[in-house]
Every structure is written in structure tokens, then in C-alpha cells.
Amino acid sequence: MKKFIITVLGQDRPGIIAAVSKVLLELDYNIEEVSQTILQDQFSCFFIVAGPERISSAQLVKALEEGVSFNLFFQVREFEKQAGLGRERACEPFVVTTRGPDRKGLVAGITAVFAAFEVNVAQLRAVFRGGDEPLNNTMIYEVDIPSSVDQKELRRALSERARELNLEISIQHRNIFEAMNRIL
Amino acid sequence: MLTHGEIISVLEMLKSEHLDLRTVTLGLNLLDCASDDLKRFQDKIYDRITSAGANLVAVCDQVGEKYGIPVVNKRISVSPIGVVAAPFGAEEMVSIAGTLDKAARDSGVDFLGGFSALVEKGMARGDRALIDALPQALAATERVCASINVATTRAGINMDAVMLMGKQIKAASELTADRDGIGCAKLCVFANIPEDVPFMAGAYLGVGERDTVINVGVSGPGVVKKAIDRLLADNPDADLGQITELIKRTAYKVTRAGELIGRAVAEILGVPFGVVDLSLAPTPNVGDSVGEIFQSLGLLSIGVPGSTVALAMLNDAVKKGGAFASSNVGGLSGAFIPVSEDLNISRAVEDGYLCLEKLEAMTSVCSVGLDMVAVPGETSAETIAALIADEMAIGVINKKTTAARIIPVPGKKAGERACFGGLLGESVIMHVNNAKADNPFIRRGGLIPAPIHSLTN
Numbered sequence: 323m324k325k326f327i328i329t330v331l332g333q334d335r336p337g338i339i340a341a342v343s344k345v346l347l348e349l350d351y352n353i354e355e356v357s358q359t360i361l362q363d364q365f366s367c368f369f370i371v372a373g374p375e376r377i378s379s380a381q382l383v384k385a386l387e388e389g390v391s392f393n394l395f396f397q398v399r400e401f402e403k404q405a406g407l408g409r410e411r412a413c414e415p416f417v418v419t420t421r422g423p424d425r426k427g428l429v430a431g432i433t434a435v436f437a438a439f440e441v442n443v444a445q446l447r448a449v450f451r452g453g454d455e456p457l458n459n460t461m462i463y464e465v466d467i468p469s470s471v472d473q474k475e476l477r478r479a480l481s482e483r484a485r486e487l488n489l490e491i492s493i494q495h496r497n498i499f500e501a502m503n504r505i506l
Numbered sequence: 507m508l509t510h511g512e513i514i515s516v517l518e519m520l521k522s523e524h525l526d527l528r529t530v531t532l533g534l535n536l537l538d539c540a541s542d543d544l545k546r547f548q549d550k551i552y553d554r555i556t557s558a559g560a561n562l563v564a565v566c567d568q569v570g571e572k573y574g575i576p577v578v579n580k581r582i583s584v585s586p587i588g589v590v591a592a593p594f595g596a597e598e599m600v601s602i603a604g605t606l607d608k609a610a611r612d613s614g615v616d617f618l619g620g621f622s623a624l625v626e627k628g629m630a631r632g633d634r635a636l637i638d639a640l641p642q643a644l645a646a647t648e649r650v651c652a653s654i655n656v657a658t659t660r661a662g663i664n665m666d667a668v669m670l671m672g673k674q675i676k677a678a679s680e681l682t683a684d685r686d687g688i689g690c691a692k693l694c695v696f697a698n699i700p701e702d703v704p705f706m707a708g709a710y711l712g713v714g715e716r717d718t719v720i721n722v723g724v725s726g727p728g729v730v731k732k733a734i735d736r737l738l739a740d741n742p743d744a745d746l747g748q749i750t751e752l753i754k755r756t757a758y759k760v761t762r763a764g765e766l767i768g769r770a771v772a773e774i775l776g777v778p779f780g781v782v783d784l785s786l787a788p789t790p791n792v793g794d795s796v797g798e799i800f801q802s803l804g805l806l807s808i809g810v811p812g813s814t815v816a817l818a819m820l821n822d823a824v825k826k827g828g829a830f831a832s833s834n835v836g837g838l839s840g841a842f843i844p845v846s847e848d849l850n851i852s853r854a855v856e857d858g859y860l861c862l863e864k865l866e867a868m869t870s871v872c873s874v875g876l877d878m879v880a881v882p883g884e885t886s887a888e889t890i891a892a893l894i895a896d897e898m899a900i901g902v903i904n905k906k907t908t909a910a911r912i913i914p915v916p917g918k919k920a921g922e923r924a925c926f927g928g929l930l931g932e933s934v935i936m937h938v939n940n941a942k943a944d945n946p947f948i949r950r951g952g953l954i955p956a957p958i959h960s961l962t963n
Binding site: 498499500503 | 512517572763
């Protein structure tokens, strides 16, 4: 049994997932996990699949290119689950949100602080529509902050970076969003 | 994964709708500090309060920062001093109030409640000493809050106590005449006082409570107002059923935030969590007002016809949403309509839309009562007692809490302004019918018996 991670990118249109999954089924692959999103009008999707040992990643790309006719980009890499940084450590989930006028370097600026504190980004959604309307320019990071990190120091560093980037920033434990929005 | 909408709606509540946790109140039982030696008693209560309260403010700030929702007020409530300090006389009670004030200051809390007596059926010696001490105790301290329960549905109304409170309110006002009678802003007269109120000035820790407990008071009038505004912008024809559903859901969110933070504070302090008080508590800031909700609902101002039913609807929806959100609801749990503490309500008085009689009518469908009502300095003790008695009757007959926090403003007349500052706000002085005149009915005293529906056993 081999595992692959497959990336699919291209112009969005109906039928992409149906076509990709049909090819995978015909080759006897089981889909273990999928994440799909659309950024502006661009389709992007990751599949983790498990299947026959005999097929290489290059053969799988070829089969997808031949079986799916929507002019998409495919990348396939053999995948082994590794003990990854940030996965096994004791962490607390926080949501970091920024709002402020668009400019270059916002994601780079904020994530550099995360990296310095070994804070892992679990989810990132950022929308920059330009202009000065704060709600049109938001970054929402769901992050795991290791328990060993000095939170005061992290807050100070993030606030300082946000000030330099002219952003409003809030750093809140994830539980507050769940408590206020979800019944279960 | 959280949705974009879930995150943005919480942030909006914080940034532009004044969502906060209005108070975390540490309840401290002082009964085991009892002593007939004044110095010994004062040392014991000071040590108990300052040691238990030492980390309260720091922990509240730490938890508030973690969740991004500030805890605005940190407070302490104690066992009723009329019981704990029963052996002492009035002069010693004033000195005890000084000890409480110092303990509050040294713990970093802005108010400490519990300079209280429960006299609904009769006055014990300690209760009488405490009531006698009130004017001086309130004038000499900054942070001590007093409450006197003069009526319950089970006991009736102690009219001797009501009359005495009329006199003491006048006296407290005169002793703080230089600050528009601010002493009375720290004194509530209650019917059916709950034992777990976290809000001032009525907070005290009931004798049926534990050694220590954390009770929290949520807020959120600004959040409710903005939610109504958004609904009506999207759907101008929304009916009152749709609006109450929205208020209920909004109250749920606000209460969940309060409960989460309150429990986190309690856990760090190692203190049991008590109750969430589901009250819409305003402050004298624009956008943080219960009065503004009436205008969002389509009324010209709080006080015009339609205000009582609007308040009844609002109060009930808040309770329903909040009760589902919290595992332990208590305290006052209802909308507050304190005149001077709510900018919009005090403006409604100024503009002539809200009179004392309409305010009294509205208190029959919400908590708490005639709250932060400035009246002319010439109002007699008997008339103040009569206003209190009317309010107590609403509570006793309707089996609910009511309270009166009436402030006669020395040297000022109806229509002039009284300024108390800070959270206590400012207000135009309300007109009182028959303010100066004699009132033999009230002077008769005695106990008005419990109503027939108190016989429930």
C-alpha cells in the first residue's frame, strides 16, 4: 500500500472533483482525506490517497492528465506520515486576527513572528481586497501556541509587528469563538 | 475549523459593540471572623479579604487578555455585616466600614458590597446598629456598598424599616452634599434580595452560600442594540417575534462568553464558580445603553407609551437566551434601567419623555427598580420612604426582586443636574409628586403582612 499526496490546481468549473475521483477509483485508490478551496476563481485541492504499490507518482500524474480533460495542473508526491514539528508538543489553540489597509508584506511580517516563537499555523484565511476598509483586508490565523512559549512576550512581539504594519491585531483563545457560536 | 463569520461576529462585538464582562465578583463568607472584640474582628476581616482577594484583579486581567474580552470590574462581596458584626454598636459599625474600605482598596477592587442587613420581618440589634451607621459609613468610605432588604414575598414589608431607610437616605445625602449626595448611590433598599448578586450596589454573600464563590455579571446592551439594527436594516418589516428570537440568540452569545471567562477565573483562583447574572447592564457611554435599544425597536424614547411592553419583551428574551447558555443562572438577571448610569435614559428624563411614575411601572417587568434616581434635595424622608414602599410592593406582590437607589440631591431642584462621576454617571433631577408634604400613611409603620400567594406550602 502506497500513499500519495495529490495537488490539483486550475480554473474552477463544475466536474473537476468528479473527474479526478473517477480516475482514482479506476486505479483502485482509496481517498483518505481531501481539502478543497477556491481562491478568487482558481480551484485548488489536495487529496491524500492510498492504493497499489505498482504505480509511481509519475504514472499517476500521467493517468490524471489523460483522464481529466480540464487543463489542470497535477502534482503527485509519495507521502509518508512523519513526526512533524509542532504536532506532538503540548499546545493551546488561539485565533489571531488582523485588520488594516492592504500593503505588501503583511503575511510575511506576521508569520515571521510566529516562526520565531515556533507557533504553528493550522489554518490561514486572508482576504485583501485593497483600500482602507478594515473588513476588506483581514487575516485570520488559527494557530497552535506551544505551552512553553511566553505568551506575554509573544503578544508583545505580535502587537509591535502589527503596529509597524499599521494593523489592528487581536489574539484570542479559540474556545471563546466556539463557546459563543456553537451549541455543542 | 471556525468559519469566517463566527470569527468576525465576535470581533465586531468587541470592537464596536462594547462586549465585555461587566463584573467578576468574589464572594467571601466572613461568618467565621465573628468576634466581640472590635480590633480582633477588624484584623480578621481585613486579612480574610486581602488574602482571598490578593490575586483577583491580576487573574481577571490575565483571563480577559487570553480570551480577548475585558473584565471591566473586579469586585468583592461579603457576608451581611449586620449579622457578622452583630455585637457592635453604630459607631463601631462606621469603623468596620472603614476597614472594609481599606481592604477593598488594598485588594485593588473598585467596590466591596455587603455592608448589609436583612430586616424584612424585624430588626436585630446588629441590623439596627448597621442601619444607624449608614450615613456616616457611606460618607466616610469610597468603595463600600450597602444594601438593606426590607421586604420579601414570604415575610411582607417591614414598614418601620422602610421609614427608617427614608431618614437614613436623607442623612447620607446631606453628609455627602458637596458631591450631590453620592453616599446614596452606594445604598440599595431591596425586596427579595438574591444571595448571589454580583452587581453593585446590591452585592452581598448570602448566609446560605459557601466560604468563597465567583459570581459574574454579563452585560451587552450595545451588542443587543447592534444586532437589532442589523436585522432591521436587512429586513425592515421584521415582526416582534423575529426580533425576540434575535435578542434571545444574542443573549446566548453574550452569556456564553461570561460563563467561559468566569469559570476560567474561578479555576485559576481555586474558587467554586457560582452563577452568571444575565443582566443587560448599561454604562454612561454611547453605544452601551439599554435606553438606545428602545429607539432601535422603534420607540421615540424610553418612557413613551409602549416602553413597558418593549422592556418586558426584551427582558424575557434575554433571560431565555441566557438561561440556555449558562448552567447556573442567578443574581438579578434582568435588564437594568438605572437613570444616571445610562446616558440615553438620563437624556429621556431631560427631554421629558420619562417620568418617575413611568419608570416605576417599567420596574414591574424588569430588574431592578428605581435605580440611580436623583430627586430634589427638598424631598422629605417620608416621601422617599413612600417611593421605596411602592417599589417594594411591586417586588413582594410579583414575587420578584425590586430595589430603590434614590438620591436626594441637597440644594438642587427638579430639572437641575446631579453629577456623580465615573460609572455612576450624571442625570437631571426627576420631579417627585408631593415631595415635601406630610405622609401619615407611611409614618404608621408596622409590618404589612405577606401576600396570600406566599402561602405556597
